[in-house]
Amino acid sequence: MIRPGKMIKQVLQSLFMKPATLLYPFKKSPMPEHFRGEIIFHPELCIGCQMCVRDCPSRAIKIKKTEDNKFEAEIDLGKCIYCAQCVMSCPKKALESTKEFELAVLDKSKLKIIFSADPKKSSDSQKTP
Amino acid sequence: MLTDLFHIVIFPGFLFLCASGMTAEYIDRKLYARLQNRMGPPWFQPFADFMKLVSKEDIVPDEANPSMFRAMPIFALTASITAIFYIPLWHVNALYHFNGDLIVTIYLLTIPTLTYFLGGWYSTSLYSKIGAVRSLTQLFAYEVPLLMCILAPALLANTWSLSEMAAFYTNHKWYWAFNMIGFVVSIIALLGKLEKVPFDIPEAETEIVAGTFTEYSGRLLAIFRLSLNIEAITGASLIAAVYLPFGLELPTAAGFAVYLAKLLFIIAIMSLSRTVFARFRMDQMVEFCWKYVSPFAFLQILICLIIKGVWVR
């Protein structure tokens, strides 16, 4: 049977249901366990093989040698596409995906993040993995 | 003189209508959202939107006729505010009344649609023009059933004055029950007048951007939107006065509460119908109005004539 206003029952029911949407900046839905968010780098694990640099599709990561067996990474979040190929390519698990997804900044220069064993040079010490 | 000024500017004139119009918009949007299982806007959203638009620059297109383009929003606002003075709101008597104010009110409520047409036409944008022509085409479809079905209760009450009609229905309790077909028809017509889904054809955003209002911005758009909100209140008040004429003999405070409840009821019905229907196409809308709505309006007149002939005598 054809009749107009077929959705009326469902629509009235949802008047008494909890809204499906959230008031976003105040309430957030949780990220899944293996979310591919911001990439962080553990300098102590890096062996400087440059595999991540080679495989990055958007050339967002740079690994520099600071001292013998000490490396620092510069990740450009403006370029990063969060594919986590670098995490997969790394033989020593020195790179890791986090659940961090709110990465917008007002200052473009803050998108370049340096992870270094030297805490003075590291620009991302306040963020937790 | 001072009381007249008070009536016009503050209550139930401009300020009261602005406030109630924005509240109506909020209730409509919130209800629409809740019916769609969404959160909906906070209570100050219509006011915030209005303030944002007011603080923005007016842009008049080079091709447009600047005087007509600027004048039309004001005309729309004035007409929809003026209409409220002849409608009995929470008392049997409206603020101003004379025999024939029913026709004046309906006429005043038609002016906003004409201003949408003229405003759209003189914007000279293609989308506006198509929207303008559509709102005029739509006017011919819903205006006739609206007039007919508002005429029917007037025939039964044997007067052309809204206030006298209200008095008649207050004295003859339960007569309003004969006019229920007219109530439904006039709600449909009001949806068309306010250009809401399923009759938002002149503003169909996926086809012609914003229709008439495509070129409008800043204060002029704010006034247009305000006039639409106020038109919703005046239209709903008219329907409430004609079809739901109860509670008018109550003391002022109680009568006012009943009046607000009636408005809320009509606004809720409009939100619901905006939720459960898809937009009509122009030809379907005209066909629907002439084939189904008008005969019902006619039936309403017949019912009233028969009742008048058989019962009231």
Add this chain to the structure above:
Amino acid sequence: MPPEKGLKMRKVVIPIGPQHPALKEPESFNVTLSGERIMAFSARLGYNHRGIEKACEERTYVQDVYLVERICGICSHTHSTSFTQAVEELAALDVPKRALYIRVIIGELERIHSHLLWLGIAGHEVGFDTLLMYSWRDREVVMDILAELTGNRVNYGINVIGGVKRDLEGHHIKDISKAVDTLEERTKYYIDIATKETTLIQRLSGVGKLPHEDALSLGATGPTARASNVARDIRQDDPYAVYSELGFRIVTDNHNDVYGRTLVRLGELMETYRLIRAAVNNLPEGPIAVKAPRKIPEGEVFSRYEAPRGENVHYIKSNGTDKPERVKVRAPTLANVQTVARMLEDEQLADLPIVIAAIDPCFSCTDRMITVKDPDDSNPRGIIKWDDIRSYSIGLYRSRGVDFSLLNKKLAEKLKC
């Protein structure tokens, strides 16, 4: 404009796009109207060309998987799967069964989210926003599952050459079956709405007619073709991955209009739930990937995939290095966009958005190439040599008043100074 002149509203050409609320992507359509009736329609593609094919040639195969995935935001798995399939064929890799099953599961979950998205857009185009809100709310269920399985809501990044990145675990399988149950119930409800809600049917039925013969001659693919009763689906015609083991049934309809396309998509959703259940139940044990070589042997390959919108084609030519020599992508919208002009014959302006939306267009996927027509028709085979293209383009720009040889001279002079 004086009103006397303006009142002659006989024929107007209105632009729909490149920026227009009905289109989510920039693309230009010009519609000639007589009143509300569409007299002529022309489409112009090319506002979204991103040079992805060229970029693919400059990156390694490993990187290209992520790049082709970003061709489309909705059917991203489509592109990465057809790309990896092609590379695996070139490298003669024996991809583990479990990986193929996982690819099918993700691919079908993606189809659910794409079709539910389409349903919402269709509702929006006919002014039925409630349908949009509800179907997108239910789409969140499948988006959440995809995020849980792959780590993101779109651009899943689960494909690697030689298999998949992430395995399905016990709790994932439970979540998938639960989600599929919920969605099946909801889809039944939407089928009910689509076949019974009068105002919706009035807007969909009889609109955008594409008769069976025209669908064949214009080369429509996917649901657009299947709604015109063309039983064509790559999952059955040329089964990739493990579709041949799952038993697949083509959903067709003979309404030939937008209503038919809605029914085909909703019917396909039901078929998809069955496929996912079958794939999850038959999921074999084993490894999820094999090691792929970095350098891919010389050769060329052609890979087909049934995307939610139709047939998706990838062509790869390899020259034995770790970078492809040529990558060519044909997204399904390119095949379907030609049918729009036929569908819009003698329709009304109000039907234009829904007719365009009914092919489920994805213009940025489509914008990838230019077609050069030989004006003299001296080359009947349609193959144009590089020099000819060059001289044609120089001539074309000269006719538009741009002379690159002069500009080059000026530039050279400037550089000398």
